[in-house]
Amino acid sequence: MDIKRDYYEDIELFRSGTILVWSILFLIFLAIFPWLIQKYHPLGFSIYIANLIAVHAIVAIGLNILVGYTGQISLGHAGFFAIGAFTTVIPILKWDFPLFIALPIAGFISSIFGFILGLPALRLKGPYLAIATLGFGMTITTIIKHMEFFGGRMGLQAPKLEFLGTPLKDIHFYYLIMAIAVLMTIGAIKLMRTRVGRAFIAIRDSDIAAEAMGVNLTYYKTLSFAVSAFYTGVAGGLYAFILGFINPESFHLIMSITFLAMVVVGGLGSIMGSITGAALMTYLDIKLQAIQDLPAFGSALVVFSQKYMSVSGISNIAVIVYGLIMILIVLFEPLGIFGFWIRTKKYWKTWPF
């Protein structure tokens, strides 16, 4: 069943008809999502969260290419995210670039920085690489903060987007982001099935063995950083327009860590895992803060806080729950949500046994 007869089967986007059908169903779901949702929920809020999830999914895919497929760690992706956001907004603000030109340019600028960060990564591993990438992320935001060109510490307001003279609404932006996210997902899946992707995976499994097999380490490691940075940069550009205002302070270390958490919780080395990880973590992050508004549980928490804790810090429960969920997923599914998916699939395939 798993034997491939020729190369083209190997690089096919959809491994089986089932996946194809599900993918189409998912795309249809994305397309009619605003329709479905508006019967039960106000549109803008849900669309906003969907947009945020899509942007985070692009970042998570990009980071997964680096972390999950190539085996390099990065604690500095907020830096690429910031580069993407600022280099998208500035050309549009200052020189009236259209979005569909500014966005790829931002991606490429970001990937140049990715290439630069990839150079020390040729020699560094583990904690050493972690510190180098962490420093990179902090340096980028500090530089942006100190250059008046980037609006300095005051931040920048993203311009209103127009298409053929009509201003784009959230809902139009939703389709734009979804289209880009779908394209980039397909791109990532494709890339991982080609020579490049296989080289990445070889480096992850053992870089020395990969080099012995003729994989050019310098080329592929920096390429992995560059591709990852490209994804993150494009996502950053979109993020700027979702928020409408960007400020270097927002791109801090916690953001990089959240990205990493999305990838690990979703499942290392799985594109679909990245998407689910991004969706889960983003949704929790926004929804958990209303935890003390839950009917019975919430008031019990308030009483408990009054007795034993402090009332002023009650919102911290959300942080605790978030951290706990993160730990539990990694504890019980080392492969993340993706691992859970594989297990369920196996269970059904082999069912009566």
Added chain:
Amino acid sequence: MLAQLIVSGLAVGACYALLALAMVIIYKTSEVLNFAQGEMAMLSTFVAFTLLDAYHVPFHWAALLTFLFAILLGIFFEVVFLRQAKDPTVLGLIIITLGFEMILMGFAGWKWGPDQRSFPFPVSNIETYNFHGLVISKINFWTIVVSLALMFVLFLFFRYTKLGTAMRATQQNPIAARVMGIRTKRILSFTWALSSLIGAVAGMLIAALGILDPPMMMDPLLKGFAAGVLGGMTSLPGTAIGGAILGIIENLFGGYVSLAFKSVVAFAIIVLMLCIKPSGLLARHYVKKV
């Protein structure tokens, strides 16, 4: 000014070194990057604060109780969370420590609220020792002494005691260590207890130097991590050298070049240095066999 900058750099470097020490001990035995280190220290410091402030326990008792708490906290984390992970990846372990960090941060915020507090400490952070015009505050001086002493003791411990040898064995080859009769699980718990204890010492000193609030350890932890990496992540004397270099570079750069880039310049130098010595200053560079 130059001499004063170097002295202040050494003083702040000692704090970095203490945190680096705590991280290095863990990394040495289990190859986990413990991002919860700072928050574990912060929580212990808050416990000490509560004992001192609300129950008026004398300082030495409060410190002892806090150390006990820190040890239990370290063991708790190892046994309840880390040990449960089945064939974890390195990244998975990092995420677990990050999750634990969030839990601790949330807990501290919930229990003590977000207000800044001053940590009552017997040694003043304003009174100073004066060496021919060079000023160092009493607490800074004692921080340097404590970190050097701790490092020396730990160095001897790892080199000459049975337990220390067992810890090194566990790091180098856990399976072989277990075959030789070392209870590796117990060794790991012990490592976490030890690291959490050192963290608590660092936390109390850092709180006394500045103020006490839930996010107080975020910046020191990063710097401590950087100092550890600079020194070589597996070397105990390396942490002292890493911390001192980091503190001095930061202060000199801040004093003579630019204050704005002071906190990031350290990272730039570390990256450059690591390009030359990829495993830090004092660690031997192992190349994995294939």
Added chain:
Amino acid sequence: MVKKSLFLMSGLLFITLLWMVPLVSAQAVRGVTDTEILIGQWGPQTGPAAPWGAVARGTDLLVRIINEEGGIHGRKIKYFLRDDSYQPAKTKAIAKEFVEQIGVFAVVGGVGVACGMTARDYLMENKVPWYGPVTGVYNWITPIQKYLFALYPLYDDEAFNLTGYLYEKLGYKKIAMFYQNDDYGKQGVMGVERYLLKKKIKLVEKVSAEVTDRDLSTHALKLKNSGAEAVIMWTMPTHAALILAETAKIGYKPQWATSNTLSDSALMMQITKGLWAGMINSFFGELPDSNHPLMVKYREWHKKLAPQERWGVFYYAGIIFAEPFFEGVRRAGRNLTPETWVKAMETLKNWQGIGPPVTYGPPNTPMDRQGGKHVFYGKVRADGSVERLTDWIQITK
């Protein structure tokens, strides 16, 4: 083949659906029923900026006081507090939740420039009144917004006048500045430098700290070497405590002066271990122990309704930032809509609660939407209480 048709299909779907999504229908008056007025506020309750979250909880106290006293025109106030952890992405989600899911009449307060800016245009497009963002920057009044009323005295003008006070009244000519490297600190520098430029002198030293810095020994040394007689500080409490300790260590004791964000003298006294004494501070609200009748009333309610909260400046600032809003609701009468509220707000002339006197007018110039134009100065005594040096001084023309 399959691939191509897939792309075609999804593409078609996108295009058709793009135009099929209908608009959300508009309600009569959002957030106002016969018995209730819904209002919301975001504020960081968790994370590094959490001390500012006290503002949002202070507003909660005022709401409960108003409800205990019978509400406004027969309507009780329902207040929603949301934690945004100081992350703009969350703030925008909260703003959308407020408007679309909860359906609030207005937003009150809200800490943070970046946080507020992500929500500003959205709130204004939806005609949601927004009263009193808790930052004194120009973003709220330029460009001028119909439904957005600012209260917080502008940092820029505050710094300008504080420098003037030091220079003219107290006679300090060598002035240095220590500030936090963000939008807040930058506004402070702007004001100080603007004043000194007028006098044709320069700051003797300008030292900035990054928000995350926890080692300020170099900063202290630089300040000392500048030989400044007075140092103006534009930071958060943590940095203020750290710099005072570091300068005390190296024996440098200039006259310090600072903005109203650090006017919680009791807290500052405690975390600086007494070094805060002698600080010249500007204030934009009554002192915590003031005999102002309203303060007495609020303090009593505070003991009754929220005894577990510390009566700090950030906490009762939550009252200051909401008082004029409710005055507007009162003046708008029973027929409360965003329009009548805006009209009512524009009738406020030198109206004063426990904050600065507030004046608004029809939106012609940005200053018609800037309510707080006054501060007063005080000097911190050795026991942590404050000696009031001046009456309310107008800082913004």
